[in-house]
Amino acid sequence: MLLRYIARRILYVIPQLFGIILVSFLLVKLIPGDPAVMMLGPTASEQSLAALRDKMGYSKPLWQQFTYYIGAVVHGDFGSSWQTTRPVTEDLFQRFPATLELVTFGLLAAIAIGFPLGVAAARLQSGPVRKFAGYYGLLAGAMPDFWLALVLIYVFYTRLGWSAPPLGRIDMAVAPPKTVTGSLVIDSLIAGDVDALSSSFGHLVLPVLTLGIVNAGPILKMTQTTVTRAFSSEFVRYAEMCGLPRRVVLRQAVRAALPAVVTIISVLYGFLIGGAVLVEIVFSWGGAGQYAIQGVLNADVNPVLGFVVFSAVLSLIIYLVVDLIYFALDPRTRG
């Protein structure tokens, strides 16, 4: 039953991906900029430029270029980047774990801040916590993440000197652990490498804090709203009439609000895979978003398309997982 559902969902991924590739292919082609000029420089002769365009297939009609690209993608070939001169797949497999580590820990921090505050704000009708939650929701929504990142760096690195320098994921002098999950922190834990662990964790703190503080806003708001609604719902009122203890009623109300919170978290996750790019740049994180932006700026088409496909697949996986979580959380969705 469940397996069939998952299989069907995965089957739907194919047309979805096709549509995503088509749209992003056309969009990327709309961006002005000639890769041949970028590659050969401003002094290249018209002849050599034309030869390079021919070689890369850019002189062919758009639909031919597209079918050629799709054909290659089906075989797992996303082309190569002229900037790194490496296959896009290799580049992405190297950079996506960096982004995922950042985004995952960032969201965990956001949940750790936003969820309890949201529940507290819903439970307390007034008082300092409620006020703080109200202002926090407003502020977090108005704060650009790259700005907050710069402020945090200024305070905790430049002034106080508490945090690691905002350069990459691990100290240059420390050997990274053997790759298992792609997250340096988790891999150093697995390897039992204390130096690598403390260095990679130190580098992770500020960017994760940045993403956490900014993205806790929507999680807080969503939690507060849904828990408040659950509190005024009929079944909580009935639980009160049954004289169930306060903590039990609270637990039931929070439990009822979980699906909505899971939804907002999944939306944020899908968004942050590409949306954390400014934070990546500020911390020289070397993530996938940064890689894609470099591609856009330099008319390097393949990295951009590769990034789009990778993050689309990731988002689709996330949404599938979210649906499975729904099934676990709410018996009414189990058809």
Next chain:
Amino acid sequence: MAESTKPILEISELWITFPAYRAEAIHALKGIDLRIDQGEFIGLVGESGSGKTTLARAVMGLVPPPGRVERGRVLFNGRDLSRLDDDARRAVLGRELAMVIANPRAELNPVIPVGRQISNVAYYHLGMRRAETDRLALNMLRAVRIPDPERRFNAYPHELSGGMAQRVAIAMALICSPKLVISDDATSGLDVTVQAQVLDLLQRMVGEKGAAALFITRDIAITAHFCSRIAIIYAGEIVELAETTAFFERPAHPYSIMLLAAFSHSPALRARWTRVPSDGETATTGGCTFAPRCVRRQNRCVVEAPTLRHLTGGRRVRCHFPVESDTA
């Protein structure tokens, strides 16, 4: 026995008021007096908006905000629940004073199996082990005649029919053997045939537990007949209070007769006792609240409010011109 004379519920001169923004406050209940003895069944009948549900909430000490008790008090088993602290009130609700809800499919928790919800009430009130309360809950499911109780124990509310869910609500209300059960229009959402079965079950089980009951209803015909006394509530006031047999034989208040006529199959009877107030016609301050809808109103009714006065046979009626037996 001293105990049998002590009422389980004593409502005296209860006024409940909802403040309104830039308007006159709304009085949901205006001086309600009602007493229920141990083991007694009382029917409280009135239309929507008459204050029935507010009364039920007030008995539990849970007047919905921003409403507040302006005057009077409610004593349940000698205690005013609205003055108890939160934990003490929780210990009484569901344990000694239980509520049978009207719409259990919406009011039961949608993500907890129903058996667990029944079991929870006992678990948090009786201090037993989970295994024991689960067994108790299963027995309750059997007692309320739910077919295949072992399987239904793990069902979620949305998987049950309305009648089934109503039986679950009855099981939840009665699992701790409360002293007073309030049923707030408990069967109003059910098909007529199921309604009769469920009501029958509710009445029988409350009786078996020896509990008193307050049956709040809109449907005078099917609920009230197994109560010993009937109270008719209109616009926050009790307008008639009588023994059931006496009431059905000779209803005295024009509103009572209107209610009874509404359930009769005679359009002529209905028409005779129904008056539609003309545009903008409302109850005058100081007059009888029912006057605009009363077919028997006279000049005195719009200037002087009637009191709940005694008639023969312990009956009480709030009317200047109560209906004599032959006119009904």
